[in-house]
Amino acid sequence: MGILESKLDRAFAPVAAAIKAGKIPGGILGLVDRDGNRVTRVMGQAQTVPAARAMTEDTWFDLASLSKVLFTTERILALAEAGTIDLDKPITSVLPDFRHYNLDNWERKVTFRQCLGHQTPFPAVIPFYAYGRDPDLLRTLILQYEYTSGPSVYSDINFILLGFVLERLNKCWIRDLDPGKGFAWGADPDNVAATEDCYWRHRVLAGEVHDDNCSALNGAGHAGLFGTVSSVLDFAAEKLQAAGANALIRTPLSGRRTHGWERPYEGWSGGELSSSSTIGHTGFTGTGLWLDFERGHAWTLLTNRVHPTRHFDSGIIPLRRAVADAINAN
Incomplete structure (x- = not known):
């Protein structure tokens, strides 16, 4: 525990500085090794408006896009391992009605593997929630929407579609569906890190999903999962302990991506000192998880950086990198 404690002391310093500077309301940093040893530290507020609540180690978080790797990627890869789907077949093998009014369009050729690795021509995001709140009609809209083809980018649409696959x-x-041990699709408003004072929902969001499209769809594959630092570290420890069973999430699909996860590249969220065997992912609300299989440790930084608004420079990008470099420094 001594090594983990010293890493935690060093790595929590920039988190504490960000909280004291008013960049983020609060945060929790947790580290775990492959033997299951873990340390955590917490500071700041889970909510500041309309009333203040302190953050604790039991605080739940809207994990945002960590849902992509903690839930959706896991389910899709399990289906592939079971032979239920073929990752290199088009997603129309499960969603035959996807853009079915034009059988020759490019959307119908997109594969499960391409969606997992964000190697599709979909745009990064489309505000489907602006079309209404009927989740059935929105699913139909998304399946029949005429997308503009562009360069491959990190796209929520990839995982919205993979979520539809799971639903179908x-x-x-x-x-x-069962979100997994220690996770849920919502949280107690009195024990959760609040997110945004939402303009279109007219309330501070606490315990309900922050992501607009996920909210309007009443659940989706790209966001919506809630968890605590303990549940995220439990997931990480299982991955570290079963390293050989995680081949695909460690297998590169591009210079930046594996199946579902990010891998190290210049400027990425895992800093400059993580090993080449590291994978990670972040969430828009201020969450993140990184697993270094070579060093045998993982860390999660959970913050509520969008509370009470996303329209503010929280400094989350340099903060994540500073924490990672402090953890991985010799």
Whole structure:
């Protein structure tokens, strides 16, 4: 525990500085090794408006895009391992109605593997929530929307579609599926890190999903998962302990991506000192998880950096990199 404690002391310093400077309301940093040893530290506020609440180690977080790797990627890869889907087949093998009014369009050729690695021509995001709040109609809109083809970018649409795959195969909405041990699709408003004072929902969001499209869809594959520092570290420890069983999430699909996860590249969120065997992912609300399989440790930084507004420079990008470099420094 001594090594982990010293790493935590060093790495929490920039988190504490960001909180004291008013950049983020609060944060939790947790580290775990492959033996299951772990340390955590917490500071700041889970909510500041309309009333203040202190953040604790039991505070729940809207994990945002960590949902992509903690839930959706895991489920899709399990289906591939079971032979239910072929990662190199088009997603139309499960979603035959996707853009079915034009059988020759490029959307119908997109594969599961391409969606996992963000190697598709979809745009990064489209505000589908602006079309209304009927989740069934929005699913139909997304499946029939005429997308503009562009260069491959990190796109929520890839994982919205993968979420539809899970729904179609399980014959239920994604919120009806088991989110996994220690995770949930919502949280107690009195024990959660609040996110945004939402303009269109007219309230401070606490315990309900921050992501606009996920909210309007009543659950989706790209966001919506809630968890605590303990549940995220439990997930990380299982991955570190079963390193050989995680081949695909460690297998590069591009210079920046594996199946679902990011891999090290210049300027990435995992800093400059992580090993080449590191994978990671971030969430818009201010969350993140990184696993270094070579060093045998993982860390999660959970913040509520969008509270009470996203329209503010929280400094989350340099903060994540500073924390990572402090953890991985000799």
